[in-house]
Amino acid sequence: MANTAPQTASPGTAMAIAPELVRLDARPSDKAAAIQQLGQLLAAAGCTDPAYAASMAAREQAANTFLGHGVAIPHGMAADRHLVRRNGLAILQVRDGIEWNPGQRAHLIVGIAAASDEHIAILRRLTRLMQDEASLARLLTVTDPAAIIAALGAETPDVAAVAATDLAERFDWVLDYPTGLHARPATRWVEAARATGARIQVRHGAQAADASALIALLQLGLRPGDAITVSAEGRDAAAALARFRATITGLSAQEKADAAMAARRATTATKGFEPTGPVITLAGIGASPGLAIGRLHLLLSHQVAIPDQPLPLAEGGARLEHAIRATRAQLKALEDDTGRRLGAADAAIFKAQAGLLDDPDLITTTCQLMVEGHGLAWSWHQAVDRIAGSLSALGNPVLAGRAADLRDVGRRVLGQIDPSLAGGSLSDLPEGKVILVAEDLSPSDTAGLDPDRVVGLATATGGPTSHTAILARTLGVPALVAGGAGLMDLKPGTEAIIDGIAGRLHLDPTEADLSAARSFIARQAERRAREAAQRAEPAATRDGTRIEVAANINLPDQAAFALAQGAEGVGLMRTEFLFLESGVTPDEDSQFATYRAMIEALQGKPLIVRALDIGGDKQVPHLRLPVEANPFLGVRGARLLLRRPDLMEPQLRALYRAAAAGGALSIMFPMVTSVAEVVALRAACDRIRAAVGAPEVPVGIMVEVPAAAVQADALAKHVDFFSIGTNDLTQYVLAMDRQNPELAPEADSLHPAVLRMIAMTVQAAERAGKWTGVCGGLAGEPFGAALLAGMGVRELSMTPRDIPAVKAALRGASMDQLQAVAAKALECATADEVRALEADLAPAEQAAA
Numbered sequence: 039m040a041n042t043a044p045q046t047a048s049p050g051t052a053m054a055i056a057p058e059l060v061r062l063d064a065r066p067s068d069k070a071a072a073i074q075q076l077g078q079l080l081a082a083a084g085c086t087d088p089a090y091a092a093s094m095a096a097r098e099q100a101a102n103t104f105l106g107h108g109v110a111i112p113h114g115m116a117a118d119r120h121l122v123r124r125n126g127l128a129i130l131q132v133r134d135g136i137e138w139n140p141g142q143r144a145h146l147i148v149g150i151a152a153a154s155d156e157h158i159a160i161l162r163r164l165t166r167l168m169q170d171e172a173s174l175a176r177l178l179t180v181t182d183p184a185a186i187i188a189a190l191g192a193e194t195p196d197v198a199a200v201a202a203t204d205l206a207e208r209f210d211w212v213l214d215y216p217t218g219l220h221a222r223p224a225t226r227w228v229e230a231a232r233a234t235g236a237r238i239q240v241r242h243g244a245q246a247a248d249a250s251a252l253i254a255l256l257q258l259g260l261r262p263g264d265a266i267t268v269s270a271e272g273r274d275a276a277a278a279l280a281r282f283r284a285t286i287t288g289l290s291a292q293e294k295a296d297a298a299m300a301a302r303r304a305t306t307a308t309k310g311f312e313p314t315g316p317v318i319t320l321a322g323i324g325a326s327p328g329l330a331i332g333r334l335h336l337l338l339s340h341q342v343a344i345p346d347q348p349l350p351l352a353e354g355g356a357r358l359e360h361a362i363r364a365t366r367a368q369l370k371a372l373e374d375d376t377g378r379r380l381g382a383a384d385a386a387i388f389k390a391q392a393g394l395l396d397d398p399d400l401i402t403t404t405c406q407l408m409v410e411g412h413g414l415a416w417s418w419h420q421a422v423d424r425i426a427g428s429l430s431a432l433g434n435p436v437l438a439g440r441a442a443d444l445r446d447v448g449r450r451v452l453g454q455i456d457p458s459l460a461g462g463s464l465s466d467l468p469e470g471k472v473i474l475v476a477e478d479l480s481p482s483d484t485a486g487l488d489p490d491r492v493v494g495l496a497t498a499t500g501g502p503t504s505h506t507a508i509l510a511r512t513l514g515v516p517a518l519v520a521g522g523a524g525l526m527d528l529k530p531g532t533e534a535i536i537d538g539i540a541g542r543l544h545l546d547p548t549e550a551d552l553s554a555a556r557s558f559i560a561r562q563a564e565r566r567a568r569e570a571a572q573r574a575e576p577a578a579t580r581d582g583t584r585i586e587v588a589a590n591i592n593l594p595d596q597a598a599f600a601l602a603q604g605a606e607g608v609g610l611m612r613t614e615f616l617f618l619e620s621g622v623t624p625d626e627d628s629q630f631a632t633y634r635a636m637i638e639a640l641q642g643k644p645l646i647v648r649a650l651d652i653g654g655d656k657q658v659p660h661l662r663l664p665v666e667a668n669p670f671l672g673v674r675g676a677r678l679l680l681r682r683p684d685l686m687e688p689q690l691r692a693l694y695r696a697a698a699a700g701g702a703l704s705i706m707f708p709m710v711t712s713v714a715e716v717v718a719l720r721a722a723c724d725r726i727r728a729a730v731g732a733p734e735v736p737v738g739i740m741v742e743v744p745a746a747a748v749q750a751d752a753l754a755k756h757v758d759f760f761s762i763g764t765n766d767l768t769q770y771v772l773a774m775d776r777q778n779p780e781l782a783p784e785a786d787s788l789h790p791a792v793l794r795m796i797a798m799t800v801q802a803a804e805r806a807g808k809w810t811g812v813c814g815g816l817a818g819e820p821f822g823a824a825l826l827a828g829m830g831v832r833e834l835s836m837t838p839r840d841i842p843a844v845k846a847a848l849r850g851a852s853m854d855q856l857q858a859v860a861a862k863a864l865e866c867a868t869a870d871e872v873r874a875l876e877a878d879l880a881p882a883e884q885a886a887a
């Protein structure tokens with residue numbers, strides 16, 4: 039495969055700044071001119087293609103590159119990395135400053151050309167420099183480029199830290215979580231490390247962290263592709279390390295699935311609201327979709343002065359322990375309450391926060407400061423501030439989110455030490471609908487918000503993966519994050535429209551824009567309410583054709599939620615998760631118990647269980663399968679099942695035993711490529727069914743490779759049904775890795791080539807008198823579902839949350855209309871043309887918008 043990325047030099051040398059790339063006393067007329075100048079400097083020095091300037095300008099539309107304190111860091115779009123020939127920095131010193139965004143003036147503008155994550159190092163230096171305002175101010179008047187080069191080029195002490203040594207037992211691993219080591223997986227690492235009883239260390243380059251210390255782990259700032267060495271010592275170190283390895287590598291599949299889903303959602307998100315009148319717009323990052331109108335309420339972080347009142351060390355230690363214990367109980371209560379109101383996933387945020395309280399660094403630093411003679415509250419506050427500060431300074435949005443969590447927990451403990459120190463509150467909200475503007479919000483503030491009063495959130499810092507953003511999404515409150523320090527200078531009471539999709543805050547909108555926004559909001563709300571109200575009803579087109587809508591769930595305890603969302607059964611139970619999550623191979627009896635529990639939880643509704651689909655993105659470390667160069671093209675799914683009877687047979691026995699005990703169970707095989715495979719799989723089913731004495735159950739296959747779609751005629755003779763896996767079918771038809779975030783916008787299941795494969799499959803099944811379902815991601819998109827139904831798909835299975843909107847889309851048209859749109863889609867040349875057909879199906883009120 040051709041590698042278009044230029045070579046990256048080693049850290050430290052990669053970002054060396056040449057004097058000709060520093061322009062002193064530059065006087066660009068505005069932001070666009072500044073970006074143009076930086077583009078010219080970088081291109082002239084051979085760092086980038088001249089087109090890189092346009093890419094930097096495009097990035098400004100998508101994100102805010104103003105760092106604060108007069109520093110901005112324009113850089114190109116990720117998709118344009120091929121325009122970078124070698125890493126480089128160009129710097130404009132603009133003494134009078136230029137307006138970067140409304141209310142934000144940039145004086146030092148650092149254009150970054152980086153083919154990899156090299157800019158992290160420079161961000162680290164910049165954020166450090168920004169903490170030293172005097173040095174930063176000096177750089178604005180210096181007349182020698184060397185001063186700027188020295189300030190930005192100097193290595194920081196922690197980068198040059200002394201190399202840590204590994205412990206006795208070790209293994210190397212390259213982190214493959216697409217969003218790096220963020221708090222959720224890190225919490226699992228900590229739990230796993232503690233459960234082993236051995237000492238486990240994670241090293242990245244010269245930095246090492248104890249795997250049982252959450253903050254230390256997060257401070258490594260691990261990004262995808264980072265090579266780490268994990269080592270252990272102590273009792274049974276080798277076995278402990280093997281268990282730890284199984285946990286951390288076992289999390290990869292879920293992390294990848296989450297990231298791919300997020301990328302797909304981002305590219306398929308409907309366009310946000312566009313004001314037409316003169317309006318000042320502040321840009322941040324959209325963190326929770328939706329549109330809302332309200333008056334700004336600024337939550338100023340009260341800089342509560344923390345008194346430094348020394349006290350006897352023993353008393354300080356005891357009070358600290360008591361405060362931490364009380365905070366832990368408070369977080370447990372919050373976890374339970376949030377679990378009841380918003381669900382287990384959101385409640386887990388507070389579990390992760392409680393994990394921060396166990397961090398040895400936090401306790402040690404507090405104690406060291408008390409030993410030095412400082413008071414308890416002061417020492418605790420300092421320790422939190424130092425560690426949170428070091429997390430934020432890494433310039434990594436994931437870690438910025440953890441810093442907010444740490445400060446939140448820190449404030450709770452402080453409130454336990456002395457209630458008067460608990461800090462700012464939300465108790466003084468003005469009357470009416472409010473858009474809350476804050477430097478950052480704590481997860482507990484966010485979880486406690488009343489969404490009827492607080493209709494939007496805008497924070498100056500934070501990232502879209504912060505817990506606040508996750509909670510805002512669950513509460514359905516539109517939010518933007520990383521809006522920049524200028525947010526905090528806005529006038530309280532200003533009327534504004536917040537757009538959580540585009541990440542925009544439109545200030546003082548005109549009456550016409552307000553009225554347009556109101557109708558937009560009303561239409562969205564009506565649509566959602568209508569969909570929710572009718573979620574339990576069947577999905578039938580206007581002329582009465584029923585489409586079965588089912589859920590993709592993996593565990594029996596997810597069934598109740600799926601049914602409540604309107605699921606008419608389970609169209610895909612991915613059994614590999616039973617293997618991935620437990621860290622062991624579940625035996626026949628425990629699988630039987632799980633399948634029975636699922637059948638019972640579904641109260642008579644049909645269940646399709648997919649036999650193990652291991653391989654590709656779903657690696658199961660404890661099976662120790664051979665490493666493959668191309669796992670997606672390797673021994674996965676049916677290919678593995680046929681080679682490993684020790685895996686397939688207990689599963690089929692458990693399934694047939696479950697079927698014999700009653701219920702509507704079907705068996706489905708993944709990743710089938712040939713007739714020979716189906717014949718062999720069916721023979722195994724028949725043999726095991728006879729041995730167990732079970733009734734016949736429908737046996738189907740997934741159609742997810744082009745060979746199966748093209749040969750659907752031949753395959754249909756041997757199966758009872760097809761279920762199309764559009765996630766894999768898309769990746770194999772388009773030859774685009776389903777996990778590659780860079781390709782996510784193009785790896786589009788609406789590509790006409792994919793649609794034609796689907797149509798071939800459905801038609802072949804119909805000719806053979808068999809039915810076809812779809813259980814890949816396309817089934818969960820309302821327009822995708824409508825197209826599939828128009829092509830003749832009779833069952834759609836999806837994430838439970840998607841069910842109400844999909845059912846509504848199916849009810850919105852007649853089968854004739856769906857078939858006409860599907861026929862047009864098959865004739866389209868591009869995915870964009872297909873997407874444009876959505877307008878043909880838009881309900882009248884949406885088309886009028």
Ligand code: PEP
Pocket residue numbers: 610612651742762763764765766767813814815
């Ligand atoms: C698919 O490929 O579309 C599918 C449903 O299977 P999985 O996502 O589990 O590979």
Ligand code: MG
Pocket residue numbers: 742763765766
């Ligand atoms: Mg698949």
